[in-house]
Amino acid sequence: MSPQAEAPATREKSRHPLAAWRRHHRQCLRGAFARLIHRPLGAWATILVLGVMLSLPALVMTLGHQVERVGEIWMTDAARMDLYLKPNTSEEERQALRDWLDRQASVDEQRVVPPEAGLAALTERLRIEGLDTLDDNPLPWVVELTLTDARQDTRLALTEALREQPAVAEFSTGGDWVERLEQIRRFFDELGWWLLLLLGLTVVFVVGNTLRLELHERRREIALIALIGGTERYMLRPLLYDGTLTGLLGGAIASLLVSTAVSVTAGPIERFAASYGASISPQIDAAVIGLLLVSGAFLGWLSAQVIGRFYIGRLSTP
Amino acid sequence: MIEFANVSRRYANGQFGLQDISFRLPAGRMAFLTGHSGAGKSTLLRMIPALDRPTSGQVLIGGYDLGKMGRHQYPKLRRQIGVVFQDHHLLPDRRVFDNVALPLQVSGYLPGDTRRRVDAALDKVGLLGRQRARIEELSGGEQQRVNIARALVNRPRILLADEPTGNLDPELSRDIFDRFFEFHAVGVTVLIASHDVDLLKQYPVPRIALNEGRISAFEEAET
Numbered sequence: 001m002s003p004q005a006e007a008p009a010t011r012e013k014s015r016h017p018l019a020a021w022r023r024h025h026r027q028c029l030r031g032a033f034a035r036l037i038h039r040p041l042g043a044w045a046t047i048l049v050l051g052v053m054l055s056l057p058a059l060v061m062t063l064g065h066q067v068e069r070v071g072e073i074w075m076t077d078a079a080r081m082d083l084y085l086k087p088n089t090s091e092e093e094r095q096a097l098r099d100w101l102d103r104q105a106s107v108d109e110q111r112v113v114p115p116e117a118g119l120a121a122l123t124e125r126l127r128i129e130g131l132d133t134l135d136d137n138p139l140p141w142v143v144e145l146t147l148t149d150a151r152q153d154t155r156l157a158l159t160e161a162l163r164e165q166p167a168v169a170e171f172s173t174g175g176d177w178v179e180r181l182e183q184i185r186r187f188f189d190e191l192g193w194w195l196l197l198l199l200g201l202t203v204v205f206v207v208g209n210t211l212r213l214e215l216h217e218r219r220r221e222i223a224l225i226a227l228i229g230g231t232e233r234y235m236l237r238p239l240l241y242d243g244t245l246t247g248l249l250g251g252a253i254a255s256l257l258v259s260t261a262v263s264v265t266a267g268p269i270e271r272f273a274a275s276y277g278a279s280i281s282p283q284i285d286a287a288v289i290g291l292l293l294v295s296g297a298f299l300g301w302l303s304a305q306v307i308g309r310f311y312i313g314r315l316s317t318p
Numbered sequence: 319m320i321e322f323a324n325v326s327r328r329y330a331n332g333q334f335g336l337q338d339i340s341f342r343l344p345a346g347r348m349a350f351l352t353g354h355s356g357a358g359k360s361t362l363l364r365m366i367p368a369l370d371r372p373t374s375g376q377v378l379i380g381g382y383d384l385g386k387m388g389r390h391q392y393p394k395l396r397r398q399i400g401v402v403f404q405d406h407h408l409l410p411d412r413r414v415f416d417n418v419a420l421p422l423q424v425s426g427y428l429p430g431d432t433r434r435r436v437d438a439a440l441d442k443v444g445l446l447g448r449q450r451a452r453i454e455e456l457s458g459g460e461q462q463r464v465n466i467a468r469a470l471v472n473r474p475r476i477l478l479a480d481e482p483t484g485n486l487d488p489e490l491s492r493d494i495f496d497r498f499f500e501f502h503a504v505g506v507t508v509l510i511a512s513h514d515v516d517l518l519k520q521y522p523v524p525r526i527a528l529n530e531g532r533i534s535a536f537e538e539a540e541t
Contacts (some may be wrong), residue, residue, distance in 0.1 A: 016426065016428055017426050019426075019428065020423075020426030020427070020428075021426070023429075024423075220407070220409070221409055224407055224409070224420070225420070225424060226392075226396075227367060227369065227396060227401060227407075228396060228397070228401075228420060228421040228424055228468075228472070229392075229393040229394070229395075229396035229397030229421065229424055229425060229472075230393060230424040231390075231393045232389075234424060313389075
């Protein structure tokens, strides 16, 4: 071999930057898996801690989604309204009210319940004998409304207009509970995102510390690669794969923990919902699993970027 | 070409590693850097691949002014320089092939070219057939030859060696120096730091003598 025997053209021809770049990515991916298998217990503990930290916001978000599902079930109540008419309203007054309701865009359907029908329904529901033998039926005429939508502003506009109707004594709406549930859901959702942000920051430091130890072990190799002309990106690449893989596994463990927690609590929640006549089967949302995996991988990658650039810069430059 | 112009290196504690160093080594020439331990030989050598920076003065390497170079330009410069250290700087958990191939992999050579060049480099240092050996299985002299093969596999324009024969017996030391001389003969600029005066005297190469960070003497080659 003569050190400079080859012409520059031949020297360049034997290099293929894109192929080399792809090859190095493949090597880094294989290396990341190999290091994962041979890692000490401490590194696996980091992944577990990562999983526990990421599972906390995911649990809160999952709880928020369950509240949302309860809200959806009760949404049918929110779109209903009962009007209780004044005693002794005439047929003409009731008809005038029905005609007025027909003209309201927010009213989808209306059903008139006479006092006799109301009493029969009450007798059946309460299972009390003898109610139908009362001399005076104390129940008023009722108009059951189904609204076109369950939005709060729709209900508010209609209730304001109903106060002007002379035949209407009182009305009840089923939307308050749904509104409260929506507020609870929003609270859980915001809390989940804040926790993800705060714990995500912690994840960056935890993963970063593990990667820092790895960099320390590889400092001779990094210094050598820097000496023989390796770029910072070349030196950083294996670390990025390690960080991303660690984060991804942390996200997977978090998904597993949340799924387990949801499975364990599914029975009591189903029984609780059934007592209210609702049917809820708690389950982890696919979007939450996706979020955990993506955020875990991203946070791991971010840790590697921050720690890697700092330490590699110090190891490879004067 | 290696050129130092009034180069000084002062450390944070106020001590000087180098003081007002000026010399010029034209492309394709060879020189020895001599002096006692702590004279500044390693500091001077570390400045050439931009592993250290002067606090004043100018270092020009093959047209690059190190003072004006950005971090992103270092890899391009360093790929033109082969470095041989006294303590080998080999990766002990890798095989001989992997150690020698490292500069080629970093530079993006194809696997076929890498194999061919590594074989040629190992052949030149007399280690062909030891590609699969682990570094820890080699003797000190063999490890130093792996080090030389790695420094030369990328066909550098400049070869630097810092006490390359420090731990070797006289016969092996002479063998190593003969190889450096061969590379110089084909146009590589070679700068070797050594305190082995008896060995250096056997080669007709100019010597730059350092003492306490300063050039104490510049001796032309004895013929």
